[in-house]
Each structure stands twice: as structure tokens, then as C-alpha cells.
Amino acid sequence: xxxxxxxxxxxxxxxxxxxxxxxxxxxxxxxxxxxxxxxxxxxxxxxxxxxxxxxxxxxxxxxxxxxxxxxxxxxxxxxxxxxxxxxxxxxxxxxxxxxxxxxxxxxxxxxxxxxxxxxxxxxxxxxxxxxxxxxxxxxxxxxx
Numbered sequence: 001x002x003x004x005x006x007x008x009x010x011x012x013x014x015x016x017x018x019x020x021x022x023x024x025x026x027x028x029x030x031x032x033x034x035x036x037x038x039x040x041x042x043x044x045x046x047x048x049x050x051x052x053x054x055x056x057x058x059x060x061x062x063x064x065x066x067x068x069x070x071x072x073x074x075x076x077x078x079x080x081x082x083x084x085x086x087x088x089x090x091x092x093x094x095x096x097x098x099x100x101x102x103x104x105x106x107x108x109x110x111x112x113x114x115x116x117x118x119x120x121x122x123x124x125x126x127x128x129x130x131x132x133x134x135x136x137x138x139x140x141x142x143x144x
Contacts, residue, residue, distance in 0.1 A: 011117030017127035071105025077138030083114035110134035
């Protein structure tokens with residue numbers, strides 16, 4: 001199901017983690033997140049899927065091309081990629097969570113685990129820590 005809001009399902013822990021990290025103040029409201037906190041959201045792959053392993057590698061690669069263009073245009077402080085598997089397919093198969101060497105649209109990248117409820121080995125507190133680190137990367141990024 002595509003609800004028009006990222007991470008909208010009840011089992012997904014992205015919004016609780018964003019709230020806990022202090023990066024969001026209203027639950028599941030991407031417009032408020034952008035207007036009041038300067039954080040935008042987009043999907044790497046523009047179709048709903050229950051599991052990341054249902055997506056084809058070409059979908060990730062196409063999504064990276066679109067994300068490159070979007071970030072070159074909008075120039076965010078940083079790009080937080082949520083979900084290691086897509087990044088590993090499209091960019092670096094050995095990538096681990098944290099800041100990445102590869103930039104997207106000239107902007108620094110922070111890679112973090114997927115907040116899906118299926119990814120139970122990562123807690124909401126862990127996810128909040130990753131979101132905070134991505135926010136810190138954006139705050140300290142050069143503005144070139």
C-alpha cells in the first residue's frame with residue numbers, strides 16, 4: 001500500500017525514532033517535517049513493497065540516478081539513506097551503517113538500518129541514534 005507518507009505503517013519505527021531523536025515534533029507528517037525541521041523524504045524505489053528483497057537491483061540503481069539529480073538540485077546538508085540493502089546493491093556491497101565515502105549529488109551520505117518492524121534486531125533507540133548522527137552530519141557539512 002502506498003499511503004503517500006513514508007514509513008506510515010504501524011510496525012515501522014522510523015517516525016518513533018525521528019521523534020525520539022528530536023528531528024521531528026509531529027508524528028507521520030512529512031510536510032511539517034520539511035517546513036519546520038528542514039527534513040525532506042523521498043523513496044529510492046518509487047513503488048510500495050512489503051519487503052526490500054522483493055525489489056530488483058535495477059530499481060535501486062534507477063533510484064540512485066534520480067536521487068543524484070534531486071540532491072544536486074536541492075543541495076541538502078546531508079542525505080540519510082534508510083536501509084543498507086538498497087545502498088549495497090546500488091553503490092557498495094560492503095557498506096556498513098554510518099557516514100559513507102560516496103556522496104550523492106555532491107552531498108555527504110549517512111547510511112542507517114531499515115526501521116521496518118521486520119528488522120527487530122535494531123531498536124528504536126538505535127534508530128534514533130542513527131537519525132541524530134545523520135542530523136549532525138548535515139549540520140556540520142560544508143555548504144559548497
